[in-house]
Structures are given as structure tokens and as C-alpha cells.
Amino acid sequence: MTDSKRSIILHLSFIAVLALVFFILPDYHTGNLARIMVLAIFAMGYNFLFGYTGLLSLGHALFFATGMYGLGMTMQFFDLSSGSAFIAGLICALLVSAIIGALALRTVGVAFMIITLMFSQAGYLIILYFGEYSRGDEGFIIAREARAFMGFDLSDETNRYYAALILFSICFLVIAKLVNSPFGRTLIAIRENEERAKMLGYDVAKYKLIAVIISGVVSGAAGASYALLFGYVGATFATVQYSIFPLLWVLLGGAGTTIGPFIGVLFMFYLIDLSSVVTPAYMLIAGVVLVLLTLFAPQGLAGELRKRVFKWLP
């Protein structure tokens, strides 16, 4: 069997497993899984830029929040339907990522990290400054009756789970296809040796900008779906913490792997969930586990799996 066939089977089986576990797992865990899938979309968006293009951003909370507020505020102030508001969220994320990308990509390395962080912080402060509209720190709730799509009530547990699964699957498959396309291979070439890619005739700046935009739109889609499925829009999601999370998820799961972001989010989510049952100092346990993982699985869980067992893992 060829590697690409194995890869297709793996991706489709993974989605099938997620579709089936809903019938097996208790409600508590299916609720968690819906949230994990949405956050995994965010991590996949981040991984596209960091894992495949080699650009380390510290400002992805801004893209997530842009999608979230793009959806929430157009529903709140323009009475848009959930579908139209979702598209509005994506358009907002696209515009913001294009502008931020065009400005931040003038820098490289640490400067790129700092610039993206600064933009993200500026976004957070803008949300707080315009509290009259954004409801600042407190945020706002999207009414249950507004959270319907094509007749499906998305606040219903089952509908929410499968809506999250559909969005996750679309992003998962599109990104898997993209990274295995000539465009994706060029991004990997840029990550591996930017100067060499230039010397082979690739307009590296253009490719990087497109990567930032794709990453921003996917992260924005995660933000918009989070607001739609869980009914809350808040400034917390624009804080620096939400720029660090996707980095951690991707590092834990395996940067530059398609399945790694999901594994990273799942692992981190349950690590905190389970350790918080044991002790109030749960972050200490989480911290120790993270240090151990970094020491013994530096390529992340999926990355190590690829290195040691499944060399064909995409």
C-alpha cells in the first residue's frame, strides 16, 4: 500500500472513530470532545504556520478572537443568521491576517514573534477599549434561539458535537490535502531552507503571506465556531494565554503532523481536567508532565510516533 493511500485511510478512519465515540462515551466526555475538536481547529491553523512554514507566531489569539467577534458582533448588531455571521467571521479573520501578515512578515525570527504578540495585545486592548460594543472583559452571550443552522439547534448536545465534527473534518482534510500539495511542499521547503527556496525561484514572501492568511482564516473559523457552538464571546480568548496555548498544543502533539494538533489539545485538556481532580495545584502536575514530555518526546507525541513507528505518518 502506498503512503498516500495509508494517509487517506488514516484520516478517514480517524474521523469515523470520532463520529462513533459519541455513542460510546458518557455525555461529559462528548461535551469535552466537541470543545476539543473546535480548539483542535485552532491548533491546526497554528500548526499550518508554525509546523509547516516554520513561522513562530505569538499572536494567534487575535485571529481566533477576530473570528469569534466577527461572528458574535454581526449577529448582535446586524441580526445576521448564524451562517452569514460565520462567513462574516471568516472574512474578518482573512482581512486581519492579511494586514498583520503584510506588516509582520517584514521581520523574521524573534522580531516576528514580538510583532505578532504586540498586534495581538493591541487587539485585546481594542476589545476592552470599545467595551460599550464588545462588553469588554465580561463578554456577551449569543442567545440560544440564534444558535441554529439550517434548522438544527446548535446548542443541543448531539447537534453541537456533530457540527464540531463536521467543521473539524473539513479543516483536517483540507489541511492534509494542502500540505501534501505542491504548495504545501513548497512551504516545507521554505521552512527547511528559505534561502535555497529563493534561489530555486520561489517568491518566499508571497508564500509566507498566503500561509499567514490560511492560518489566520482557519484560526478565525475556530473562533467563530466556538462562539456559535458554545454561545459565548469574550475578551479572554484574545489574551496572550490563547496565543501560547496553540503553540503548546502543537509542540505536544507534534509540529508538522496533521494529527498532532488534535492529540496535543486532547492531551492537554485531559491532563488539566484529571490533575485538577487530584489537587488544587493541578498546574504543577501539568507542568511536570509537560517538562517530561519535552525531554523525552521533543518532536511531540505524533512526531515521535512518526519517527519511531509510522514513518509514513503525514
Add this chain to the structure above:
Amino acid sequence: MLEINNIHVAYGRVKTLYGVSLHAKAGEILCLLGRNGAGKTTIMKSIMGLLPISEGDISLDGQTISNFPTHEIPRRRIGYIPQGRRLFPELTVAENIEIGLMTCKEDHHTRDWVLDIFPILGERLDQLAMTLSGGEQQMLATARALCLRPRVLLLDEPTEGLQPSMIEQIRQVIIRMKEEGVAIILVEQRVDAILSIADQVVFIENGRNLETMDADTLRANPEILTHHLGV
């Protein structure tokens, strides 16, 4: 074909080339000889747009290409194989070749042509580039540059660190490219390897071209090498 006219180049404030002029003709091999730090690699990088030219001009068939963005240069069919190979280690051999083909939208005919030149790569298509031997990596780096169907080929120490059988294979490829009408600029430390295939030799010292001569003249007067290189 490729003309370099009195170029001046600096790394930041440090000036490294002081009015270098060269002329690479179709179907000829122009060799750059000089001690370490003389400016040979700087000339290559300047042609590729990796370093800004403060004075002078580089032109291809009479059209200036000075200070073009680097990615525009290969699109004019100028291939560069830098020192140290610089492959994409986590991509397979096939993907490395594919990346080379895409720039100028070359098709499978070019791919087949390249694999005909380097048949060993055809047996390693699914192998990651980082798992190849040193010689195979050099072949892949050369193959990737050939994917452009270059009219000008810049080679910076292509035989560095290779065993004699590999050196001979690379040498044969260079001769084949010359026969196909490619203008070749070659930087090489191994003077013996150069002299057997070169048409013109340029001595570079302290960022200047001191002397240009026929390879035949140099072969007949080896004391010139001692004079310029101390070998």
C-alpha cells in the same frame, strides 16, 4: 550570454568585491580560482541577487538582471548549486526534484531527462533527502538545479568532500551541460579537476579579478598557478 561588468559588492559596510568583470559564454566553462576569502562565492551570490550590487551591472543576453529579487533570477534559467548542497532534508528525493521543476513549470520530460543524467536518484525517489549519502546529496542538488533547464549554471565547489568516483560523475555532468550549450561558471578548489575541463580561467584575489586566460595557456604554464595561488 552572462556578463558581469565592473561590479562592487559589500556585506553591510564591509566591501568585498571591487570592480569584478566576467563574461560567461554559451557552451563554455569559466572557472574562478582564488584563495579562500578572495570573493568567488560572493560573485555567485551577487549574480543570484543574494547580495546588493552598489556599482556595476550584471546582464543576461544584454538585459540587466542586477539587483533583481533572488526568486526572479532562476526564472531566467540561471541555476545555482551552492557550496554545502543545501537540500530540503525532510522532503523526499522526488519532492526535491518536483520543487525544482515547478519554478519554470517544467514537466515530466525534464524530470525524465534529469533522472537519465542521475539514474541512481530514480532508485531513491521515495527516500528522504537527509538519508542520502554525501555524493547522492550532491547529485540531488545538481539535479534540482538542472530541473530549471538552465542556460547558465553556477557551481560552487561541487566536488567538495566527495569520493573520486562521485567527483568523476559530477565532472561528466558538467561536461555534458557544456556540450548542451549551457554557460557554466565554476568555483573549485581542486585545480587538477578544473584544468581538465575549463575553457577560461579567472584568478580572483581580494575581491578583484587579476587575470583571465585560456585554460590551455594555464595548462602549458603551470607556474602561473604557483604565482597566483601558491600551489
